Amino acid sequence: MATMKSRTIFLTGLWKENPVFRQILGICSALAVTNLMVNTLIMSLSLIFVTSMANVTVSILRNVTPPRIRMMVQTLVIAAYVIIVDIFLKAYLPDISDALGPYVGLIITNCIIMGRCEAFARSNPVWPSFVDGVASGCGYAFVLLSVAFFREVLGFGTFFGMRVMPMGWTNWTIMVMAPGAFFMLGAFIWIIRSLGPKEEQKPGVAM
Amino acid sequence: MIKKRLFSVAYMFGLTFFFTALVSGIYEVNEERIAINEQIKLQKVVLEVLGIVPEPGTTDMQVREIFEKRIKVEEREGRILYRGFAGDGKTLVGYAFPLYGPGFWGPIYGMMGVEPQLEKVIGVAFYRHSETPGLGGRITEGWFRNQFAGKRLHARGKEGRYFSFVPAGTARADSELDAITGATGTSRGVERLVNENMKDYLPWIAREKAEGKI
Amino acid sequence: MTLGLSAFVIFFAAIFTNNILLTNFLGMCSFLAISREVKSSLGLGLAVIFVMTCTSALNYLVYYGLLVPLGLEHFRFIVFIIVIAAFVQLVEMVIERTSPVLYVILGIFLPLITVNCAILGVALFMIIRNYTFLQSVAYGAGGGIGWTLAIVAMGGIRQRLRGAPVPKPLEGPGITLIIAGLMALAFIGFTGMIQIQ
Numbered sequence: 001m002a003t004m005k006s007r008t009i010f011l012t013g014l015w016k017e018n019p020v021f022r023q024i025l026g027i028c029s030a031l032a033v034t035n036l037m038v039n040t041l042i043m044s045l046s047l048i049f050v051t052s053m054a055n056v057t058v059s060i061l062r063n064v065t066p067p068r069i070r071m072m073v074q075t076l077v078i079a080a081y082v083i084i085v086d087i088f089l090k091a092y093l094p095d096i097s098d099a100l101g102p103y104v105g106l107i108i109t110n111c112i113i114m115g116r117c118e119a120f121a122r123s124n125p126v127w128p129s130f131v132d133g134v135a136s137g138c139g140y141a142f143v144l145l146s147v148a149f150f151r152e153v154l155g156f157g158t159f160f161g162m163r164v165m166p167m168g169w170t171n172w173t174i175m176v177m178a179p180g181a182f183f184m185l186g187a188f189i190w191i192i193r194s195l196g197p198k199e200e201q202k203p204g205v206a207m
Numbered sequence: 208m209i210k211k212r213l214f215s216v217a218y219m220f221g222l223t224f225f226f227t228a229l230v231s232g233i234y235e236v237n238e239e240r241i242a243i244n245e246q247i248k249l250q251k252v253v254l255e256v257l258g259i260v261p262e263p264g265t266t267d268m269q270v271r272e273i274f275e276k277r278i279k280v281e282e283r284e285g286r287i288l289y290r291g292f293a294g295d296g297k298t299l300v301g302y303a304f305p306l307y308g309p310g311f312w313g314p315i316y317g318m319m320g321v322e323p324q325l326e327k328v329i330g331v332a333f334y335r336h337s338e339t340p341g342l343g344g345r346i347t348e349g350w351f352r353n354q355f356a357g358k359r360l361h362a363r364g365k366e367g368r369y370f371s372f373v374p375a376g377t378a379r380a381d382s383e384l385d386a387i388t389g390a391t392g393t394s395r396g397v398e399r400l401v402n403e404n405m406k407d408y409l410p411w412i413a414r415e416k417a418e419g420k421i
Numbered sequence: 422m423t424l425g426l427s428a429f430v431i432f433f434a435a436i437f438t439n440n441i442l443l444t445n446f447l448g449m450c451s452f453l454a455i456s457r458e459v460k461s462s463l464g465l466g467l468a469v470i471f472v473m474t475c476t477s478a479l480n481y482l483v484y485y486g487l488l489v490p491l492g493l494e495h496f497r498f499i500v501f502i503i504v505i506a507a508f509v510q511l512v513e514m515v516i517e518r519t520s521p522v523l524y525v526i527l528g529i530f531l532p533l534i535t536v537n538c539a540i541l542g543v544a545l546f547m548i549i550r551n552y553t554f555l556q557s558v559a560y561g562a563g564g565g566i567g568w569t570l571a572i573v574a575m576g577g578i579r580q581r582l583r584g585a586p587v588p589k590p591l592e593g594p595g596i597t598l599i600i601a602g603l604m605a606l607a608f609i610g611f612t613g614m615i616q617i618q
Contacts, residue, residue, distance in 0.1 A: 024454075026450075027450060028447055028448070028450070028542075061222075076222060076226060082498055084230060087230075087495065088237075099344065111450050114536065176389075177342065177389055178605040182599065185598050186591075186599040189591075189598065194590040
């Protein structure tokens, strides 16, 4: 694969091939944690860490790993890094760890990470893989923080826990419940797809 | 072919071993810290519900010292009781006992502090739960917990209930508390566990007191 | 530590009031991808029910029988995934050998299930909530049924949508999410059904 400039890789992961609204990956957690911005931020940082580290590791091992077992290897690597993040949160940020609950563990099944390992890291050198991992993570963070912004402000009247809405504001509680998450993400995808370049419908991309 | 298979298996083993060692190592390094976090969390909660609020900026070690100086723990008959004392170490300021029961999603762990005369609640705290963040999860918020402060401990009604939750904003009687809008399941769970734990502990504490044991 | 919630209540709650897809957002990726028509949705759903129930039981046994006694709880992520992957592989092999008919209906969906976050999610949730064995199995079964209910309903709706004038940018995942939101809204109406006595 021709070496791409880091900048291109980063911008592609962030926008053109954004994992959430272009590739429709990683939706589970995108809906679950986005009712509070601080939770979303920590989740995003955790994802950036795991994706980039997993990408780097898979890339380092790419010439040694027997092709047949590569998915198992990827799963093992991803799971290990997620456990590390979990330990780190429990030790240094216990309140956030409680709030995120099982969703940290669910990073393992987050299709984004596996997707990047398969699509990029196993055929590319270490540094570009790292950048790609960070880029996908940032793309994810971007979407989630945007959704969380609306959900928290409209649903709680706060921004990162600080009151921003005027006192007379009635909270749109629906925003922080499940339906609000679905609507916000759907609306977000709608807006982004209307703005972006007309994408040809690729058959079979289904995700 | 066999060589390839063997290599795959050996590779997997080797890799698994490496990562297991890595994770175990990181865990070992942090294990104690995690356990201490848990312990300090509990201690802070006990102090809080007894109205012993450390100054802002108190370190975790200092919290431990305060706890050790001013709280005496009694474990008896399957119950655990925290007796809180004033700065002199002698004057009783209150009793704290754990609250535990199923919430909507999972078990809720809390603590309640009551005055020595068993007339009023000092405070409550809910420190571990699996409720929905932002909905049921709001049981940890100030406004929810402060509702309990100063409430009289008076069992009423045919079921001997201490408190009942009503739709937010409609609490009138002394025994009524505002539920969390959008978190009916959690509110119901909290109502049940608070009442049951109070029914379990308060008469027992009164008895132990009467017998001069505490 | 039994929590006093009967396994029956947990079973029903997992289907209606705490639907693992519409309330807990688990299993979205395959939900968005496969829900285009009822037939495939049903196929995947059945496979999910089967795998979820069995792996809940298996993971419970492995966690409390192996990890806890050895003090290795923090490895549960890896172990659960391995259990799930191994189980799915096994089931795929068995089905392929014994029933070609069943294989045609279910078999192709099995690899998809390994990465279905719902399966792992159910295992993680049941540990956090300290469920007993019976409660765990009830939760797994109910969760699977609830998930299937959601995806089949979505399949039916999307089939009907084919003739409808959906705006281009909303096609596919966009409209599916909005419909899911409406379904989630509807399911909230079930909340009063379960009385936690």
